[in-house]
Every structure is written in C-alpha cells, then in structure tokens.
Amino acid sequence: MNATLRHAAWVLRGNPVTTLAAAGALAMIVVALLSPWITPFDPVASNVSNALQPPSWTHWAGTDQLGRDIFSRLIAAARLDLAIAASAVGLSFAAGAVIGSFCGYRGGRLDRAVGRMVDVLMAFPLFVLAMALVAALGNRVENIIIATAIINLPFYIRFARAEVNVRRNAGWVEAARAGGDGHASIVLRFLLPNILPNMAVQISLNLGWAILNAAGLSFLGLGVQAPTPEWGIMVAEGARFISTGQWWLVTFPGLALMLAVLCFNLLGDGLRDILDPRMRT
Amino acid sequence: MSGALLQVEDLHVSFSTRGGMVQAVRGLSLDIAPGGTLAIVGESGSGKSVTAYAVTQLLDKAGRIVRGRIRFRGQDITRAGAAQMKALRGAAISMVFQSPRTALNPIRSIGRQIMDAVGAHQALPRAALRARALELLEAVRIPAARFDAYPEELSGGMCQRVMIAMAIACDPALLIADEPTTGLDVTTQKAVMDLLTRLIAERRMSLILITHDLGLAARYCREVAVMQQGVVVERAPAGTLFARPQHPYTCKLVAASPTLTSTVADLVGGAAASLPPEGEGGAKRRKGDVAMDSVPVLSTESVRASPFRPCGAPSPSGGRNEGPLLEAHNLVKRYAGATAVGDVSLDLRRGESLGVVGESGSGKSTLSRLVCRLIDPDGGRILFDGHDIGAVAARDFHAAPQRRDIQIVFQDPHDSLNPRFSAFDCIAHPLRRLLKPAENDMRRRVQESAERCGLSPDLLSRFPHQLSGGQKARVGIARAIAVAPRLLVLDEPTAALDVSVQAVVLKLLDDLRRDEGLAFLFVSHDLNVVRMMCDRIxxxxxxxVVEEGPGQEIFAAPKAAYTRELLAAIPHVEPEPALAG
Structure with missing residues (x-):
C-alpha cells in the first residue's frame, strides 16, 4: 500500500496537470458531500427584494431572479449532479464490465449477438436516446440515472470486451485453469482485476460526460425540476437574463460544469499511470 | 590498431530512468579487423545490444554515450551528426535485428523493401533497382517469384533472409547482427547462419554477431568477446575461449551451456555436482555457487536438506497399481481444419521423465495442453492412473479430482503469472482452489513450496514485474508443485531464460523429480536439454511422432532422417576452431 502511495506521489509530481485535476475533482467531491452544511445561504430560500444582485462580498456569485444566493445553489447542485453522474457511471461500469468480460472471454455466438446489440444502441444519437428514455420513464432522478447508465453501457461493454480479448490467451489464464479455476472464476478473479486500471480511465472520462449529460437533460426540462438546485436548470433559467445584462446567472453554473468535466477528464489520464502496476518498480 | 575497421575505446553508455542514471555499458573496448568475425556474447542486461546501438547511434532518447570513442575506418564517429550517420548506416555499417517480422514493413512487398534499401544510398533508375533487388533475393536464396510477397506470407526464416538481403544491399563493410536467429527453429537457424556467414565471407565484410548462445558464437565466429555488466570480461579466439576460459564468468557461462555430453550437474558448475551429505546441517555450506540469479536464493542443495516435503498429503486418488501413470492413445487435435496433433500415442510411468522434442508447429505444445486437459482432443483417449480423464470435458476438468495431479509449468515465466497477484498469491491460489487448506496450513505449504524452489521468503510479497526472469520461473514451478502433483507437464520451461538461469532451473527440476518422484512430460525444442532431463524422448x-526411444539411443544413433537433421543443426560449444571464414 505504501508503495502504491509512493508511486502515486511520484506520478503526480511528474504530472502537474493531473495533480491539479485530481485536486479539483477531490475538492468538488468534498464540497458535494458537505454541501448541506457549508452553504452560506439556504439554496432554495427566495428573497425577492434582493433579486438579481451582481456578485458581491455577501453573495459571491450574485443572486438570481428570486433573490436566491447563486453560490449556495452551485454548492448544493454539485451534490446532486455528482451523485447522478457517479451512480449512472457506477451502474454502467458494473454491468458493462461483467457483460463485456464474459463476451470477450467466451467469444463465439454470444459475443457476436451482444456486439450487434451494442452497435444498434450506439447507432442512436445517444443524447436523444437519453431524452426519449427520460420522457418515457418519467421525470425522476432515478430515471435520469438509468438513462445515463444505458447510454454509457455500450462503451463499457466494448472496452471490457477488447481488454479481456487480448488477455484471454495469456499464460496466467491457462495457469489459472490448471490451478483449478473454472471459466467464471477466471473472468471474475483474474481478468476483471487486470482490466480495472484501464477501465478506471474510462470511468473518469465518463464521469465528466455523465455530468454534462445530466445537466443537459435538466436544461431541456427533462430532468430535475425547477426549484431544486441543479447546474443544468440554473443555466436554463439564467439564460433568460443574458440579454438584460445579468450575466452571472448563467456564467457561474456554466463555469462549474466546465470545471467538473475538465477535472474528471484530465484525471482520467493520470489515473491510468497510477493504477498500472507495471509502471511501479 | 590503425588497421581496425571498427574500434571502440572505453565506451560508457548511460540511460536516464526513474531510478536515476543506469550505466548499461561501462568502459567497453573492442575492435574488429576488415573481414573479421566477432561474436559478442552475454546474458540479458549485459549491454551487448546497447553497444551495437551506440555504434550505429540508434540509441533511444534516454540513452547517451557518456564517454569513450568510436572510430570507423580511423574516423571518429562518436559524435557524428545525423547526416553523417545516415550516409554510413546501410552503406558502410548495417544491422540485422532480432524478430525479423516486426523489423519488416508489413504493408510493403519484400521486393520493394529491398529496392528501398538499395535506393537509399544509390540513385539508380527503377529498373536497375529492381534488377539489384532480384540479385539480392537470389543471394539469400529466395526465389524471384516471391518478389511481390508480403512479410506475413513468409516464414520467420525467410523474413530474416530478406532482412539480410536489405542489410547487404549497399555492400557495407560491417554487418552487425543482433540476435539474428533468436526465436527461429534450430534447422532454420542453421540455414540462416550458414547463409549469413557465407555472404560475409564472399563479400569480405566484417561481422559482429550479438548473441546469448555460446554455441552459435563458437560455430560462426572466429573471435568471441564475453560481456558481463557492461564490460568485456574476456576476449579470445573461439576455440581457445571454450577450451580454456580464463575469466570466472566465462567459465560459468561455458559450463552452463548444454553440450552433447553434459549432465544437469555439469551445468551448474563443479560445486553443485558433488552433493553434500543429506541432512546433518550441511544446508548452507555452498551457497552462491549455484545461485547465479541476481538475488540471494537458497542453493538447490540447501533446499534438498530441508526437512519438509512440500505438501506431503497423499493424493486423493493415490492408487498403488503399477500400470503406467499416463497413457494417451491416438490423440488427435485439429484447428480449423489443420491438424495440430495427428494420432499420437504415448505412455509414461510413475516418476519417469518423457521428453517431447520438435520445432515450432510440430504440435508439441498442443500435445502438452491435451495431456494437461486444458483443451479437448478431437479423438483418442487419455488415461491417468487408470482413469479415463479424456472423458471429462476440459471446461469441467478444473473440478475433477485429477486436476491437482497434473500440473503445468509454462514457457514464458513472465506471461504465466497474473500481474495483479503477488508471488505468494500466485502460488497460493491453486492451493486454495484445489486443496482448500486452512489458512495457516496454506501459508506453510506456500512457504515450503517456495523454499523448495529456492525462492527466499521476502520475495513472496513481490509482484511479478518486480521479479527477475529466473525468479518468475521459480514462482511458476513453486505454483505447480505446491499442490503435490504426480505429473508435471513442462512446456519449454527454460526457453525464455538465460543459460546460467536455465542451468539452475534445470537442476532444480531434476532434483524435484528425484526427490518427489514426479513424472515429467518435458516439452522442448532444445534437444540437449531434453537429453539431460529425460529418460525417453x-x-x-x-x-x-517420427521417432521414439531412450534419450541416449536417439542421440547416439538417430533412426529418422529428421532427427539427424535436428541433431546436426544444434550449435554446440566445442573446443575446436570455428568453421566460419
């Protein structure tokens, strides 16, 4: 474990960008976790007399059309957006890794059938598919998660399949069979742990995309509903005030989104270096 | 020394790595006269390839010539610029690399690639280039009809001959061949090397042959330089070097190289041959002598004295009947229509060692996997201790009671260990699956088995990438014997190892067989190794199967023509003048 930490420290020293991204992602997660206790104002309490105030020392990001503190809303929204993204990615990762690994290991008819299904799924414009799913299932947080998970699934299946496929003839897989492991046990205990490092990169990249996706659905009114603080809704509501010069309503949620996506994407590359045991000596 | 074609003085090459600067070559000096043939021999990591790359300035970015001087025809090229080197490379100094398949461009026909090589230094019209390329193809004995063939349509040996044609395309004065035949079959190796040395002699070129194989060096080069840890420790005419090696390292290397008459005990040096008396604490008397592996390991004798018998639990099916342990009748295995194994029968007694020899594509690895029940045969029966194990499908065999009785050691020790398991887990996993011992018991068994294979306990917490090749091989063997099998299938167990490590591993295996009464199915391309390790071949x-019989007999009087051909192709280390030149 110590070696892992030392290795992580070494990688981070050599990659200032990754370090920054990791710090950013970590800060965002901490803020999201603590958000109910650290918002300076109640994120949903409106105060019309104080509406549309530009950023000041009291209201760092200004107030919106109902006089709610935008900074507090950003913090509260981080919790919801990250939770949606993390659950969606977690779901699709778990399902995709297992399905993809078995396909890659078994090959043959099962593999071809699943492969075609994945192709069909990916042939849809994925965001439109997500919209349709939410519209059909209903405007609830669970459904946003499910929709986001489904449109992420093909990537995990393909990825896991390819990664397992190159390893299934490795000597250590044969050795495992000689050592008394059946096929299921080989996939779950040998192959899956070995493809995890590479999957982790995909997870990090996908987290950013999932955040964007959740926010996009809400922006279109298909996700989380209005009073709830959520970055997508905040952008949507703020957009009406751009023309009248109240830029802060839309700028700050937009920046928060951009930062989140950027951090997770940049972290992806760094993660690969840290988790690959071959890089450790 | 002014007459030397290439002269290297006090060369130091360093690589900058995460761990700081690593000196790959430290103070190497050598020279080669016009028309001379010099072999640079050494084990992996000795710096022999780095030397070649430094001479041709093909070192990768991390490598740097720190000190020293390289002179070619008296001209200093140590710090020659890119333009000067470009003019030299190919035209005056050319190289032949290992693994010809990856060195050739897969999407360009071989004829075109040879034309490119000619055209790089001579501005000739297309027709002339083509004529020259055809001439070169003829010189390397490839029919002109293959001019438009692509590398993947050719065998490994033919690819290497194409590489040689490209290397000699511009009549260079010096050819550097870096392990040109590693990975080729012995008969192919002989054909390629005979061709190469003949061309060298005809065209009065000089050859630097970089190899790990002493036999090859002795057979094809007049002089041999032995490298160890970045320096030349000994240099002498081939015959003299092998007859009277001076440097201790050369002695070890020469001793470790299997010859026509050597025994396993010979390989690890005189000290190991005379075994200390069993027991009575003679355990740590001779250490280090055998252990040429880079880490302190217990020598095989010291392990022998260990009071433990690894996992001495009797096998569940430990029958006492005296029939053969393994019988295979008319085994057949086909892959997509091609027959990998066609009608092979064999039998193996308890404690016997049966060698299976053949070149690539002979079906020997398929046979080992059939016997090991990792794949299903398309025909035939496999009986183990009287049980028809061929009747159990390979996919269900992991749960069969005989699974623990038949274990396998794989060719590539690196590839056969799960990168995410520590050495301990690698050894413990089959135990957990097959014997399901209590945690304490398992820990003890793993340690015993590791100790039996000469792995010191502190190595057990390491991951495969933190172990040397020899250590990984030991982990692979420890894993196989931990479950106390009765038949050990060895699929080229030492093919990926240096000779000195091979010697130690062979000794270990031989001891294991004698002490534990294991039966071996020893698969190898190396006839010498098989002869030493096996009773029958x-x-x-x-x-x-083209021939079967006791090992000594096959060696002394091979009946099949193919066996004779195989035997003749093995380059031996023999104290006699080299043939080349």
Missing part, C-alpha cells in the same frame, strides 16, 4: 514433426 519422442521426436515430433507436423503433429506426428
């Missing part, structure tokens, strides 16, 4: 070719 099967020679395979294209899926069929």
């Amino acid at each position: 099967i020679v395979m070719r294209q899926g069929c």
